[in-house]
Amino acid sequence: MVRKCPILILKELLSDISFYSTTTPIENVMIKGIEMDSRQIKPGYLFVCISGHTVDGHDYVKQAIQNGAIAILAEKPLDVDVPVITVSDTSRALAILANRYFERPTQDLHLIGVTGTNGKTSVTYLLEAIFQKAKKHTGLIGTIQMKIGEESFEVKNTTPDSLFLQKSFAKMLEKEVDAAFMEVSSHALVMGRTFGCDFDIAIFTNLTQDHLDYHSTMEEYLHAKSLLFSQLGNRYDGNPKYAIINKDDSHSLTLIKSTAQQVLTYGIHSDKLDVQATNVMLDANGSSFDMRTPVGTISIKSKLMGMFSVYNMLAAASAAICSGISLKAIQTALESTTGVRGRFEPVVAGQSFGVIVDYAHTPDSLENVLKTVKSFAKGNVYVVVGCGGDRDRTKRPIMAKTAVTYADLALFTSDNPRSEDPKQILKDMVEGVDGQTQAYRVIENRKEAIQYAVEHAKEDDIVVIAGKGHETYQIIGDTTYDFDDRQVATEIIHQILQKEL
Numbered sequence: 255m256v257r258k259c260p261i262l263i264l265k266e267l268l269s270d271i272s273f274y275s276t277t278t279p280i281e282n283v284m285i286k287g288i289e290m291d292s293r294q295i296k297p298g299y300l301f302v303c304i305s306g307h308t309v310d311g312h313d314y315v316k317q318a319i320q321n322g323a324i325a326i327l328a329e330k331p332l333d334v335d336v337p338v339i340t341v342s343d344t345s346r347a348l349a350i351l352a353n354r355y356f357e358r359p360t361q362d363l364h365l366i367g368v369t370g371t372n373g374k375t376s377v378t379y380l381l382e383a384i385f386q387k388a389k390k391h392t393g394l395i396g397t398i399q400m401k402i403g404e405e406s407f408e409v410k411n412t413t414p415d416s417l418f419l420q421k422s423f424a425k426m427l428e429k430e431v432d433a434a435f436m437e438v439s440s441h442a443l444v445m446g447r448t449f450g451c452d453f454d455i456a457i458f459t460n461l462t463q464d465h466l467d468y469h470s471t472m473e474e475y476l477h478a479k480s481l482l483f484s485q486l487g488n489r490y491d492g493n494p495k496y497a498i499i500n501k502d503d504s505h506s507l508t509l510i511k512s513t514a515q516q517v518l519t520y521g522i523h524s525d526k527l528d529v530q531a532t533n534v535m536l537d538a539n540g541s542s543f544d545m546r547t548p549v550g551t552i553s554i555k556s557k558l559m560g561m562f563s564v565y566n567m568l569a570a571a572s573a574a575i576c577s578g579i580s581l582k583a584i585q586t587a588l589e590s591t592t593g594v595r596g597r598f599e600p601v602v603a604g605q606s607f608g609v610i611v612d613y614a615h616t617p618d619s620l621e622n623v624l625k626t627v628k629s630f631a632k633g634n635v636y637v638v639v640g641c642g643g644d645r646d647r648t649k650r651p652i653m654a655k656t657a658v659t660y661a662d663l664a665l666f667t668s669d670n671p672r673s674e675d676p677k678q679i680l681k682d683m684v685e686g687v688d689g690q691t692q693a694y695r696v697i698e699n700r701k702e703a704i705q706y707a708v709e710h711a712k713e714d715d716i717v718v719i720a721g722k723g724h725e726t727y728q729i730i731g732d733t734t735y736d737f738d739d740r741q742v743a744t745e746i747i748h749q750i751l752q753k754e755l
């Protein structure tokens with residue numbers, strides 16, 4: 255199916271919005287595009303004013319008009335020479351308009367949304383592997399990138415704004431994508447970035463502490479996650495919709511109750527699971543288990559490490575089963591996949607000890623990763639870890655405590671301090687540690703912290719570099735510096751090996 259970007263009669267475009275008012279008649283206004291950023295406006299565009307967390311888009315109307323905007327969607331009347339359409343909520347209106355403008359693309363896509371504190375990126379990549387094994391054309395949107403087949407596009411947010419989303423889905427349909435997998439963050443659900451997305455399947459991975467800077471309580475955070483399930487299948491189109499829920503998570507019942515659609519539960523320990531892993535074996539080479547499903551049982555021998563990976567595989571397999579993918583394709587894909595960039599990624603640079611780069615930046619993910627490493631490490635475990643600035647402060651002492659509990663030596667360092675004082679972040683972390691009995695060091699400079707760990711590690715030891723995973727930058731103040739944990743570790747190891755020659 256080839257879709258072209260339409261030039262639309264503004265009045266027609268607004269037909270999905272029931273209540274709005276205009277300053278001048280808009281009967282003959284044709285628009286060539288929609289933008290919410292005045293800097294991106296091109297001649298003939300509609301500019302949508304969003305009042306954001308940092309600035310108010312209404313203040314950029316003049317710039318938008320200078321750049322060629324021929325109409326404005328706003329939350330208040332404005333004194334300008336082009337038609338102004340006013341609505342009570344421009345973010346919501348934008349989601350509706352974007353959906354209409356791009357011809358409701360998700361109605362023609364098999365769309366799977368994944369939410370939860372940890373595992374969203376991992377599950378979307380497992381889905382991609384499974385669907386590709388079943389010879390489907392795939393699309394993916396998440397923390398690392400937007401993908402159409404093997405083509406990659408940059409993203410600013412894990413779940414982009416509604417305009418970017420609908421444009422991406424339209425692009426996917428142009429490229430004949432059958433199924434798309436996307437991470438749905440709690441921020442996006444609260445901000446309505448996914449309004450207009452017609453999800454066929456919604457997956458819940460787990461809920462543990464994070465983002466308490468944005469959601470004031472865990473209850474609010476849970477409620478945000480539940481929106482994906484309460485909004486599932488709002489527009490009945492005759493196709494079955496499924497909520498896939500990790501029943502071993504203590505919040506599962508709330509999510510099950512929040513949806514009116516069919517529910518498939520997965521897990522290991524709970525009663526009456528639809529998809530269950532049994533005989534789980536974990537070791538330094540990966541994981542193996544039997545997966546019982548409503549359509550048969552398969553044995554899986556995967557290279558993915560840790561119990562959390564077993565949960566991710568169950569989640570992806572459950573969604574694939576609901577999508578009609580064969581157990582054979584699921585089994586083959588799970589057995590051949592080697593994991594995602596920056597998630598439990600080994601650094602192999604000729605050293606005699608292990609180095610693992612992992613995106614653990616929450617208390618729960620850090621605990622999972624360190625427990626997994628500790629379970630097979632023959633020597634000492636070192637962890638290099640920091641906590642992001644301008645993010646949940648209350649997770650800092652918990653992450654530090656987790657680090658010293660499971661590692662033999664923890665090196666507390668910087669991880670995107672952003673506008674905060676890196677020393678204060680480190681102080682917040684150290685609050686969680688009993689300095690008398692627990693082994694840690696504070697080394698603010700991340701490169702030096704990695705260097706310390708790598709220089710001290712001996713054969714059979716393992717160094718875990720946590721928190722930044724695939725990231726290739728370090729944000730300090732307003733400046734974004736190049737920084738890639740994998741590259742930095744490799745360079746330091748090479749220097750050490752050179753000296754030893």
Ligand SMILES: CC(=O)N[C@H]1[C@@H](OP(=O)(O)OP(=O)(O)OC[C@H]2O[C@@H](n3ccc(=O)[nH]c3=O)[C@H](O)[C@@H]2O)O[C@H](CO)[C@@H](O)[C@@H]1O[C@H](C)C(=O)N[C@@H](C)C(=O)N[C@H](CCC(=O)O)C(=O)O
Nearest residue numbers: 290291292304306307308309311314411412413415439441
């Ligand atoms: C707090 C938050 O979520 N902010 C998001 C929000 O930005 P904002 O409200 O600050 O926007 P703003 O800068 O005030 O601008 C308001 C409006 O004015 C417009 N503007 C602005 C300047 C100008 O010159 N002209 C102009 O027209 C902007 O285009 C915008 O429409 O809207 C932007 C566009 O959609 C987002 O990129 C931005 O995400 C920021 C970068 C962010 O860091 N968000 C994080 C907290 C987030 O959303 N994270 C989740 C993942 C969490 C997880 O790991 O689970 C995510 O989905 O990414």
Ligand SMILES: Nc1ncnc2c1ncn2[C@@H]1O[C@H](COP(=O)(O)OP(=O)(O)OP(=O)(O)O)[C@@H](O)[C@H]1O
Nearest residue numbers: 371372373374375376397562597612613614619623
């Ligand atoms: N199911 C899981 N349960 C707990 N921890 C997990 C799980 N899956 C992955 N992890 C850990 O969490 C880290 C982040 O995983 P992943 O990137 O898949 O999560 P995410 O939900 O996409 O995170 P983000 O919110 O930053 O987008 C991994 O590096 C790993 O340490």
Ligand SMILES: N[C@H](CCC[C@H](N)C(=O)O)C(=O)O
Nearest residue numbers: 615641642645669670721722
């Ligand atoms: N999506 C998460 C990623 C955190 C990654 C970590 N490296 C940090 O910068 O805190 C956030 O924006 O909170």
Ligand SMILES: [Mg+2]
Nearest residue numbers: 374375397437
């Ligand atoms: Mg992610």
